[in-house]
Amino acid sequence: MATGRTHRPATRSRGIPEATVARLPLYLRALTALSERSVPTVSSEELASAAGVNSAKLRKDFSYLGSYGTRGVGYDVEYLVYQISRELGLTQDWPVVIVGIGNLGAALANYGGFASRGFRVAALIDADPAMTGRPVAGLPVRHTDELESIIRDNGVSIGVIATPAGAAQQVCDRLVTAGVTSILNFAPTVLAVPDGVDVRKVDLSIELQILAFHEQRKAGEEPGQGPAAVTAAAGAPQAPGRPAPGSRKGPEGDVPAVMPA
Amino acid sequence: MATGRTHRPATRSRGIPEATVARLPLYLRALTALSERSVPTVSSEELASAAGVNSAKLRKDFSYLGSYGTRGVGYDVEYLVYQISRELGLTQDWPVVIVGIGNLGAALANYGGFASRGFRVAALIDADPAMTGRPVAGLPVRHTDELESIIRDNGVSIGVIATPAGAAQQVCDRLVTAGVTSILNFAPTVLAVPDGVDVRKVDLSIELQILAFHEQRKAGEEPGQGPAAVTAAAGAPQAPGRPAPGSRKGPEGDVPAVMPA
DNA sequence: AAATGTGAAGCTATTCACAGCT
């Protein structure tokens, strides 16, 4: 999750299930840590535990890549690092632009994990002329006017959108027109893109809401921490033209009998 | 997705599938926009399109909540906003702490979408004494020493971790011990938590790697933008004790015959 | 006429459990 895909249905690309692809980076991170500690081989059990999945899933995942393990022994760490990197396309250099250099954009630009694995921040772009030229994370911010030329000159195919929601679709359109075919969207909007363009979104608010849902369930069972104050924002609106209560099939306490204050 | 769940298998909570829960915030956002434009009712087709899903899925999702629509008409916008908000637990007030006030933590603290929907930033916490007391997003940063008392005094059950990877597990342990049962993790680490604690993670690096995977596929088909330069970081390591090539079952070009420069 | 709600079908993903290799 935080994750969620938008375009491109969960279909297999060359036989590797989407769910597996989404876990490969996790395995890669765990393997890289092992590699740094000079661990030569690892079993599916150990690696799975380091990646936070179960070992059957891991073995199944790896089986889509090929038979890269040794029965009775395990997997060669360095070898697997290379195979997964190659499969993910990380042996190539991916120039990336970040559009929208506010708090979040700046945080992303400064994020170290960017540079490490094949990704390179080619440019930071912002619409505010006051930002233009200001250095952020060692790069001068460039104005939106230059967006198209930056994309073309650097052969950028991945764009990161960290603008306010209102600007996101417009920025997206320009990125796509200029040749970007993969977009990572941090703005809380659904982006419309043509076929062949991938969008993934990262949305803080959605993640929190999902946590709140589960948190609410727990509150009923355990006598632990509840929410601090139950200050409902507004009472239930009366749906117009609705017949007598009882026709609604909601699983429990539909509309509170008394509006919360 | 950017998003991924960690603990808690994809099991249903009170009959609502996890996949549906993950989409409710999306519907809610679209509905809120309609509400602000004073649109009274909406069809599954219209709402689905605004939320970026198909209408059959939306109707199925809503069917788990109950029968909240009117055949021949559609859904009452205000009524649905209320029902989904209630289902997600957003009619309650959820105090949240953010731990790790670096670039990202500050960006999160400043993010408006936080306050809007039932979430309230109760405190910003950082381990650096130099940060203590400094105002960020209108709140004074507090020192990690106070973590436990802040959690308890405010009845916080949701924690956001935006620390460096190395500190994340330790912060997580302290949060959980103090009573936090839901964690949103921005650090690139797999967190170990006891049963009953939910973790969701947001990981820029993973999202980019998933995009790179699909991008790599496209490069083969269309003659569009390829990656700028193919500078492989390292050649394929030689797995020790491996027999002659041909035994490996990797689907294609296993190990490059010549190491890339 | 229009649009919901939902069984049934189809598809994807996970888990089991064990044959097969080292």
Place this chain on the structure above:
DNA sequence: AGCTGTGAATAGCTTCACATTT
């Protein structure tokens, strides 16, 4: 003896298509 790789079984999710309701 140990551990991988994988068919088979199970669970979960999406899509279809249409009866049902307004």
